[in-house]
Each structure stands twice: as structure tokens, then as C-alpha cells.
Amino acid sequence: MTNDTLLHVNNLKKHFPIYKRGIFTQQVDRYVKAVDGVSFTIARGEVLGLVGESGCGKTTTGRTVLGAEKPTDGEVIFQDPQLGAVDLAQLNRETMRKYIWHNIQLIFQDPYSSLNPRMTLEQIIAEPIRNYKLLERGAIRDRVAELLRLVGLRPEYMSRYPHAFSGGQRQRVGIARALAVNPQLLICDEPVSALDVSIQAQVLNLLQDLQEQFQLAYLFISHDLSVVRHLCDRVAVMYVGKIVEIADTEDLFNNIQHPYTEALLSSAPTPDPRARRKQVPLIGEVPDPSNPPSGCYFHPRCLYAKERCVVETPPLREVQPGHWSACHFAEELDLG
Amino acid sequence: MPDILLEVKDLHVNFFLTEGTVKAVNGVSFKIERGKTLGIVGESGCGKSVMARAILNMVRPPGRIVSGEINYYSQPDSPPINIASLNRNSAQVRRIRWGEIAMIFQEPMTSLSPVHTISNQMIEPIQLHLNLSKQAAKNHAVELLARVGLPNPEQLLTRYRHELSGGMRQRVMIAMALSCNPKLLIADEPTTAVDVTTQAQILNLMRGLQDEFGMAIMFITHALGVIAEIADDVVVMYLGEEVEVADVDTIFHDPSHPYTQALLRSIPRPDMKLKRLETIKGNVPDPMHLPQGCKYHPRCRYYIPTRCANPPFERVSSEHRARCARIHDIKEQLSEPTS
Numbered sequence: 001m002t003n004d005t006l007l008h009v010n011n012l013k014k015h016f017p018i019y020k021r022g023i024f025t026q027q028v029d030r031y032v033k034a035v036d037g038v039s040f041t042i043a044r045g046e047v048l049g050l051v052g053e054s055g056c057g058k059t060t061t062g063r064t065v066l067g068a069e070k071p072t073d074g075e076v077i078f079q080d081p082q083l084g085a086v087d088l089a090q091l092n093r094e095t096m097r098k099y100i101w102h103n104i105q106l107i108f109q110d111p112y113s114s115l116n117p118r119m120t121l122e123q124i125i126a127e128p129i130r131n132y133k134l135l136e137r138g139a140i141r142d143r144v145a146e147l148l149r150l151v152g153l154r155p156e157y158m159s160r161y162p163h164a165f166s167g168g169q170r171q172r173v174g175i176a177r178a179l180a181v182n183p184q185l186l187i188c189d190e191p192v193s194a195l196d197v198s199i200q201a202q203v204l205n206l207l208q209d210l211q212e213q214f215q216l217a218y219l220f221i222s223h224d225l226s227v228v229r230h231l232c233d234r235v236a237v238m239y240v241g242k243i244v245e246i247a248d249t250e251d252l253f254n255n256i257q258h259p260y261t262e263a264l265l266s267s268a269p270t271p272d273p274r275a276r277r278k279q280v281p282l283i284g285e286v287p288d289p290s291n292p293p294s295g296c297y298f299h300p301r302c303l304y305a306k307e308r309c310v311v312e313t314p315p316l317r318e319v320q321p322g323h324w325s326a327c328h329f330a331e332e333l334d335l336g
Numbered sequence: 337m338p339d340i341l342l343e344v345k346d347l348h349v350n351f352f353l354t355e356g357t358v359k360a361v362n363g364v365s366f367k368i369e370r371g372k373t374l375g376i377v378g379e380s381g382c383g384k385s386v387m388a389r390a391i392l393n394m395v396r397p398p399g400r401i402v403s404g405e406i407n408y409y410s411q412p413d414s415p416p417i418n419i420a421s422l423n424r425n426s427a428q429v430r431r432i433r434w435g436e437i438a439m440i441f442q443e444p445m446t447s448l449s450p451v452h453t454i455s456n457q458m459i460e461p462i463q464l465h466l467n468l469s470k471q472a473a474k475n476h477a478v479e480l481l482a483r484v485g486l487p488n489p490e491q492l493l494t495r496y497r498h499e500l501s502g503g504m505r506q507r508v509m510i511a512m513a514l515s516c517n518p519k520l521l522i523a524d525e526p527t528t529a530v531d532v533t534t535q536a537q538i539l540n541l542m543r544g545l546q547d548e549f550g551m552a553i554m555f556i557t558h559a560l561g562v563i564a565e566i567a568d569d570v571v572v573m574y575l576g577e578e579v580e581v582a583d584v585d586t587i588f589h590d591p592s593h594p595y596t597q598a599l600l601r602s603i604p605r606p607d608m609k610l611k612r613l614e615t616i617k618g619n620v621p622d623p624m625h626l627p628q629g630c631k632y633h634p635r636c637r638y639y640i641p642t643r644c645a646n647p648p649f650e651r652v653s654s655e656h657r658a659r660c661a662r663i664h665d666i667k668e669q670l671s672e673p674t675s
């Protein structure tokens with residue numbers, strides 16, 4: 001862990017039990033291994049993208065890092081400005097609430113359901129400031145006005161309720177609330193996926209400006225590869241609870257080292273009819289994480305699978321400086 | 337002469353609500369060629385779904401087709417049937433709806449019944465519309481399910497919708513839509529709720545089916561990338577109006593309307609490394625209170641009050657039109673790179 005590291009996630013696991021219903025007892029039947037041994041770091045001011053098909057465990061990773069889900073195993077070491085390095089996996093919710101959550105904030109996909117409809121914008125944005133007693137009573141209003149301006153909304157709006165705003169405006173409110181406590185790390189879970197094309201760009205630019213202005217670090221979860229490529233410094237690709245590839249963004253897109261990444265990138269449509277190509281779409285679907293395949297979880301869908309892939313689980317290893325892949329044959333394959 | 341299958345002429349669809357009238361489709365005209373794919377693109381609320389329903393004469397009160405024509409040419413030399421002029425519940429419309437023009441929706445959850453097996457939902461309509469025996473209808477259903485790439489179709493017929501993944505449901509919907517060999521398939525955001533990988537599978541499937549069956553496709557989406565992948569011709573919509581119509585290459589490489597241009601610059605593109613995205617200011621206005629004059633003017637960077645009061649649907653070239661008063665003078669400004 002270097003000085004610059006803000007978050008170091010090490011072998012993180014989150015397994016949800018599925019119960020077999022008996023008459024008197026509940027017995028665990030099996031586990032949904034939603035997150036199954038994930039490791040990554042995020043440096044101060046760095047934007048790490050997390051991509052993968054739905055059901056791969058992106059949301060659960062974000063929630064477990066934050067402590068909204070108790071990790072089954074692993075470490076989440078956060079470099080807290082006051083407390084120094086702390087393993088969040090060891091803390092209970094009460095301690096997290098008290099000491100950690102103002103440093104790590106979450107922005108949700110759905111700007112409609114994440115704001116309390118009975119609270120004004122002022123109440124919504126002031127709530128975390130009050131909870132953490134960050135400001136004197138009299139100073140809160142000014143701070144709310146400042147935050148609204150920061151995210152491109154008029155301070156006069158503060159007495160209005162969320163229903164009076166469009167999706168893009170509500171997402172700005174969510175961002176203002178997250179920023180109210182001066183966090184170091186924002187976990188953005190599909191923050192623009194529910195927005196119209198012309199509004200997405202406004203919110204992405206805002207996130208980019210705020211990141212530069214406050215040296216924020218983001219864990220940016222998205223299924224939109226072009227958005228991730230535009231915004232992120234590094235990208236991690238997730239498949240069935242595991243990270244299969246992680247690298248600097250341009251390196252990931254231009255020098256693919258895992259067949260799943262290749263398949264994912266070739267599936268993404270290109271906004272240029274002249275670049276139309278015969279795609280080789282990924283066959284089949286994401287396996288059930290409570291009953292994953294043997295060996296490499298990707299082998300049933302992989303174009304390059306060999307005997308070894310069926311029996312031996314490939315570890316995530318550094319195949320080139322700073323470029324990690326969990327494929328047995330990363331060095332031999334020439335991936336597009 | 338292009339072989340026209342469907343011609344929509346100055347179509348207007350309104351919703352008459354107590355709070356006021358929503359002009360959901362406000363004078364749209366376009367043509368679909370036999371066997372080709374027309375892409376309809378626009379942000380949410382611009383009238384794409386209402387228009388799709390109007391083509392099948394399926395708009396229900398308080399909504400109504402108030403004017404315009406929907407001319408359907410069943411055969412190349414047959415006289416057109418104006419679907420807009422027919423009674424919504426007439427036998428003729430129902431025959432077209434099932435047998436000639438089929439539709440698939442974004443969310444198969446709402447169009448597949450939760451309480452019936454796939455078999456119940458597929459076999460009876462096939463029996464009825466194709467006049468087949470139960471066994472023959474079942475064979476046809478199995479064939480179709482296999483054709484859309486679903487494994488074990490026999491067994492699948494006994495399943496319920498909640499037992500299927502999103503991608504499988506969408507395939508079932510496509511199989512059902514194809515059961516009478518339609519001449520036009522209207523697909524309303526068929527890939528919006530699925531992953532990019534499943535989307536690529538479905539787009540491939542639709543292309544393959546088009547090659548095989550020769551049907552035309554009207555593909556509705558808000559995703560520009562998908563349009564670039566699948567469309568031959570494109571209609572760009574904004575607030576119930578078409579703002580630009582052209583072939584797909586022109587739309588992406590030589591667009592004339594400021595809205596189309598701005599949309600294309602607001603999405604991240606690997607082929608142009610932009611430090612910042614361009615944005616379109618403001619929001620899509622409330623459809624109950626449409627802007628006067630050019631509907632796009634409050635967000636447009638080229639707006640001049642004296643010029644933009646009533647923009648014509650101007651011809652740029654023979655098959656390229658744009659609803660903008662300034663297409664000729666902004667063309668020059670455009671060739672210079674923007675900040």
C-alpha cells in the first residue's frame with residue numbers, strides 16, 4: 001500500500017445464503033457468491049471503472065466496500081484522514097456511520113427513488129451536514145446554496161420538492177448531497193444510466209469537474225463501456241464475482257488480456273455506421289453465481305477454452321506491468 | 337423507384353387530458369422500404385412509442401390519431417390501405433396487426449402473461465391466425481423458438497415467463513412476432529433492458545432473420561450506437577416532430593439539424609478522444625407546454641429569433657430533410673472545429 005493509496009480492497013467476499021426451508025429449521029442450502037475474492041486499489045483522486053454484465057457483482061462490490069453489506073471475508077483498508085489506515089471490514093455499522101461514511105459516499109442509478117419526496121432540496125442536502133455536525137446551524141443554508149450552485153442548480157430551488165425536477169436535475173441533487181460532507185471517495189453506481197442522452201453528458205461533465213476540483217476518487221460502476229473509457233483512469237472487468245482483468249484504461253481497450261473483456265468490448269455498439277463489423281457475440285448467459293462452472297468461470301462461453309480451463313481456476317496475475325489478467329493463456333492469445 | 341411498404345404522412349396523435357392536450361406525435365412523415373430497416377431515434381417522451389402504436393392503430397383514449405395517413409402497401413403493386421382511417425377494432429386492422437405488421441416491446445415482462453405458459457400464449461394465436469391444427473401450430477412454435485436461438489424449445493413451451501432471463505424473453509417475443517411471417521416488424525426499444533452482450537446477440541439475430549424472411553424493420557431506440565449498427569435509414573425525433581430524416585451514413589457523418597449534431601457530440605466516442613463532452617443546455621420541455629416556433633430553439637446554439645419562428649422541413653438533398661431554418665448558413669460554421 002503506497003502513500004497515495006486511498007482504498008485497498010483485498011480478497012473481498014460477499015456470499016448471500018440461500019435457505020432450504022424445513023418445517024422447524026432454516027438450513028443454508030448454498031451461497032450466492034456475489035463477490036468472490038475481489039482485490040483492487042484506488043489511489044487518491046483516481047477514477048476506477050468497474051464493468052461487467054448485470055449480475056456479475058458490481059453493485060454488491062460497491063455496497064460491501066461501503067459496509068452497507070457486511071463482508072463475508074477479506075479486507076477493505078481505507079486511508080482515513082483522521083484515523084489512518086482502518087480495515088472497514090472489521091467495523092460495525094455504528095462505527096461506520098460515526099467515523100467513516102462522511103468520507104465515502106454513494107451515488108445511485110435511480111434519481112427518482114433515492115430522494116425522499118417529502119423533503120425539500122434544502123432538507124435533503126442539509127441532512128448529512130446536520131448528522132455529522134459539520135457546520136453551525138446558521139451556516140448550513142449558505143452551504144446548501146453553495147452546493148446547489150456547484151452542481152449547476154439555482155439556490156432558489158432549495159425550498160422545492162424533488163418531484164418538481166427532471167431526472168438529470170435530481171441526479172445533481174443526489175450529487176450535491178453526497179458532496180455536502182466533503183468525501184474522499186464516491187461510489188457511483190450507474191449514475192447516468194437512467195438519464196437521457198442529452199442529460200448524460202451534463203452529469204458526466206459535472207462528475208469530471210468535481211473530481212478535478214476536489215481531487216475526489218471514484219469507484220465508477222457502469223455497464224456503458226464508452227462512458228467508462230471516457231471517464232476512468234483504470235478499469236476493472238468483473239465476471240461472476242471475480243475481477244478477470246484490470247489495467248489502465250487505454251491499455252485495457254487497446255491491449256486486451258482476457259477473452260471476456262474481448263467479448264464484452266466487441267459487443268458494444270459503435271456510433272459509426274462505417275465501423276460496422278460482423279460481431280462475434282458472446283454466446284449464452286452469465287452463470288448463476290450460486291452454482292458457477294468449474295475451473296475458469298468463463299470457460300463455457302470462452303472461444304479459446306482448453307482442458308486446463310475446465311479444471312483449474314486461473315488466478316488474477318500481473319501479465320504485463322500494471323496489467324492483470326485471470327486467464328491461463330493471456331500471454332499466448334492474440335486478443336482483438 | 338424505391339419499393340415502399342409503409343408511408344406515414346403528416347401524422348398527428350394527441351392525448352386529450354383534463355389538464356390540456358399533449359401533442360405526442362405532431363406531424364411526422366416518413367417511408368419504410370420493403371425489406372429495409374428504418375431507425376427511429378430520440379430521447380424519452382419524444383413520441384416514439386405512441387407513433388409505433390399509431391401505426392398499428394392501437395392508440396387508446398384519451399389518445400387519438402387526429403389527422404394524417406398511414407398507407408400500407410401489402411404488395412408492391414397493390415393499392416394502399418390507410419390504416420389511420422380504419423376502425424381501431426375492425427377485423428381488417430386486427431388482421432394487419434397480427435399477420436402483416438408485428439410488434440415487439442422493450443419490456444417483455446408486460447407483454448408476456450405471468451400466469452400462462454409460453455405454450456398457451458404462442459400456440460393458440462398461431463392456430464387461430466394461421467388456421468392450423470393444434471399439433472401443426474405446436475410444430476411451428478417449436479421451429480420458431482429454435483430459429484431465434486432458444487435451446488430445448490419443446491421444454492421451453494412448458495415454462496412461465498419468470499423462469500426465463502431477459503434475453504430469453506426477448507427471443508420468445510421475437511419468435512411470436514415472426515409466427516405469421518410479417519412484412520414489417522416494429523421493435524420498440526427491444527434491447528434497452530438487456531446487457532450489451534445480449535443486445536449484440538439480438539441485433540445479430542434480427543439481421544439474420546431479415547436476410548432470411550425479407551421483412552422490413554422499424555427499430556426504435558434512444559441509443560445512437562444501436563442505430564449506427566442496424567439502420568439503413570434514420571428518423572431523428574424531438575418533441576413529437578421529426579427533426580431530421582436521412583440515410584444512416586448521412587445522419588452520422590453529415591447531419592444538418594443542430595439537435596442531431598449536438599446529440600452526436602454529447603456521447604463519448606472512441607474515435608474522437610474528447611477531454612470534455614459537449615452538452616445540450618437545459619432539459620427536454622414539458623410536452624404540455626411546447627415552445628413556440630422551432631421546438632428545439634430554447635436549447636439550440638444557433639437560434640436567431642427573427643429566423644427561427646417557423647422552420648420548414650427543408651430538403652437538404654433528395655432523400656435528406658431537416659426541420660431547421662438555418663441549415664444552409666450553419667453548415668459553414670460547422671466545418672470549423674468547435675471548442
Ligand SMILES: Nc1ncnc2c1ncn2[C@@H]1O[C@H](COP(=O)(O)OP(=O)(O)O)[C@@H](O)[C@H]1O
Pocket residue numbers: 016032033034052053054055056057058059060061289
Ligand atoms: N441481498 C441479496 N441476496 C441474495 N442475492 C443477492 C443479493 N444482492 C445481490 N444478489 C445476487 O448477487 C449477484 C450480483 O448482483 P449485483 O451485485 O447486483 O450485480 P450487478 O450490480 O453487477 O448487476 C446476483 O446474482 C444477485 O442476484
Ligand SMILES: Nc1ncnc2c1ncn2[C@@H]1O[C@H](COP(=O)(O)OP(=O)(O)O)[C@@H](O)[C@H]1O
Pocket residue numbers: 351353358360378379380381382383384385386387399623
Ligand atoms: N396514455 C397516455 N396519456 C397521456 N399522455 C401520454 C400517454 N402515452 C404517452 N403520452 C405522452 O406522449 C408523449 C410521447 O410519449 P412516448 O411515445 O411514450 O415517448 P417515447 O416512446 O419517445 O419515450 C409523452 O409526452 C407522453 O407523456
Ligand code: SF4
Pocket residue numbers: 593594595630631632633634636637638639640643644647659660661662663
Ligand atoms: S430552427 Fe433555429 S433554433 Fe431551431 S434548430 Fe434550427 S437554428 Fe436551432
Ligand SMILES: [Mg+2]
Pocket residue numbers: 058059060
Ligand atoms: Mg448493479
Ligand SMILES: [Mg+2]
Pocket residue numbers: 384385386524525
Ligand atoms: Mg417509448
